[in-house]
Amino acid sequence: MKKFLLFSLIIGLFGVDFGWAKPLRVTIYGPAESKIYVFVAEPINLDGKKNSIMVQEVVQCIKVKLKLFPFFKQLSPKDILEQGKINDVARIDYKKFFLSRADIVITIGERYLPDTGKTRIELRTFDVFKQKMILGKAFDLTNQRQVVLMVRKYLGDLLQLIMGNKAFFVNPIVFVHKGIKKSSIYQIFADGFGLKKLADIQGIVLSPSWSFDGEKIVFSVIQHEQHKLGILDLKTGNMQFKKLPGNSCISPVFTPWGDIAVSLDFSGSPDIYLLDKQLKIEKALVKHWGIDISPCFDQSGSKMVFTSSRLGNPHIFLFNLHNNQVERITYEGNYNTSAVISPDGRLIVFSRLTPEGHRIFVHDLKTGQEKQITFGPGNDEEPFVSSDGYFVVFTSNRSGKYKLYYTTINGDGPYLIPTNNISTFSPSWSWVEEKYF
Template identity: 40%
Template sequence: MKIRTVLFTLLFVALLVGNASAQGLTVDIHGPGQRKVNLVMLPPRGLSAAAVPGMAKNFEELVRTDLRFMPFLNLMPASAVPGGDPSKGVTAEDINFRPLQLARIDLTMTTGWDGNRLEARVYETFSGRRVVGKAYDDLTDAALPDVADRFCSLLMEALTGKKGFFTSPIAFVRRVGEAKELFTVLPQGRALTQITSLGGFNLGPDWSKDGNQIVFTHLNQERHSLGIWDRRTGEARLYREGLGNTVISPAFTPEGDIAVTLNKTGSADIYMLDKGFRPKGTIASSGFIDVSPAFDSTGRNMAFTSGRFGGPQIFVLNRDTGEVKRVTFVGGYNTSPTLSPDSRYVVFSRQTPSGHRIFIIELATGQERQISFGPGNDEDPAFGPEGYYVAFTSNRNGQYRIYLTTRHGDEPILVPTGPGDATSPAWNTAAGGE
């Protein structure tokens, strides 16, 4: 009886191990408390007797910068491997995985160089399976950041099923003298670019689904205007005709239309605009203040803020049925909602006794969770393209800056945005990939 039990147990364990190897290592980013995955980067190697170029070290540092944005990865030093570098080359056949397994390392990254050609790979240490492999030709120092970003995006997609955000720029508002202008920047702080020089206040940017335009509000001493910046031309144009004196929180629908709050009848309602940027009817109207429209990836659902029951609360409109559902019931001041692309979550800002904080609510269950904890004020949350990362504004260090966290509330990371207060992040959800 005992022999049969032992044999059955061994068979069961063998099946589990076999299935795990077949499925490969994955990371569940949908639930809180995801496990940490240990990754080590082995020293770069020359291919075909080639010398390792100087850009190899730069590439390694760029990858390290990107990997720190993945809270489920724990970057281990090569010195943690017993006996040092256990490889003779860059392929699985060249690596002795046993010391890596003993060091509890889950993933091993190798880089091989032949002049300006790079082969980058990541392997599972317990199966030897290649998780990611990619070759890049004709590399230059200037191209290295983009290559590192794209490779890390592939790695994130392989582990989580979601593409990384590393090549997805963030639009934001930054003070320039007495004005507030729009800028874009990659999350790592690269490619920082001022895209408007209009003077006045340029506020509330939102990207079109294809990433080619940004809509915003322009304020000067005379009136509000609707602003459209075109990425292809680099120009920003202002529209005023038929919009009235109030233009607040414009947002693109996935179809390329624009929803915006206007005051046409004595109350602030959300209107849809036609192709000439003129109002063609309301999409949310209550006789009170309705602002901050935000859409999921299908455009069927729109989150917004409304004062229809007193203080500002978050609501979601089903555009197919016209049903409006209130989703926040705690607190008297909930604003700035953003829907996740899959419409599972709304992230928003709530005023609490200790300041404004970022909260997230799961629409199917109504369960909500605080994901930022100050100090100072945390405001203006925006989902990333994968619905996992959240950008937000905070003055926790005395000046308003932009930070990244995840929908599980992982430790925030500062986005370098240059001098001046930086607020109102909006993510380009069209970028990313190889």
């Protein structure tokens, strides 16, 4: 990474005009998201030589990564007149792409830099309708391992342009792998890149959750027949454990203002309490004789969604922190759990037990509509929504073993997140960019 010399060149018209790029934007709350037809052109060797293996890998990597998005539909050369061949990026014949319904064309140029011994890769994206380049960047690579870094960076910027968010490539997902008498907390990105073990912990770790600044992970752990609260500080690498009052410590999460909300049972039943920075109980947020667990806050800190059995079966409720009112969200089914709220506070994503197993549902607070977004087989559980409010990561045992998948709020996919075949539980998607990779 350190050797990876990255710089951006403004090539041609790099100015980003959102009004101008409007036709390409993906509207996540639309009744049906628009498809963007993409053509990845054959690479051009700008020295007039044969293309290197490295540039072939760049093409392959771009094509593979584009397949991870439901709104990108790739066109093959046979779909385009003259196989979509481009000889000069300065003089693109847009008509043949326009006739083939291509929305954007991605070109890859390769140039050898004899002074440094590096290979310069120039990546450009053109809007066919506007006949303009919307994103152009050049990267000087020293080896093939940098290809994936470059492609992730470039496509992240492209996503930023189209969706207004590049969380998919830059916000890490944390999850738990359970071993014998110990657990490990891992981190990975949604495209399967950067699988990394963050910590090994004695006991059973559950419910890891990111702080809103991405610097800490809070979790609960069962150690020596006791429930404890654990905090992993990613900045210092320190781990802190705290036995809180009562027997249970369930589903701790950070609040947007940096405190911790957690379900504790010291009054006889699991209720949701707010802890201060010293981990002392500040006040009860939600208290009832039933089970109250799994708090999750929106980014503004005005709404908290949670699961409660106050009506007999577990259902999803919304707690308004401004007026302390509790509102019931789910009426269908009799087992709704694991609710999370989108950062903007509009969507609630949760797991419902159906006769076929657990499935993920989305409830839109604005419209009141509810939609099933996963369909098994097996159990689809523990959803967590990305910071753009569009992707939803979850665990599923559809293959026989619990693995990570992601879908979208429209139910696309799902797509497997490869984790080297280790079992995965309790995924939580950071709402900020990775800081300590």
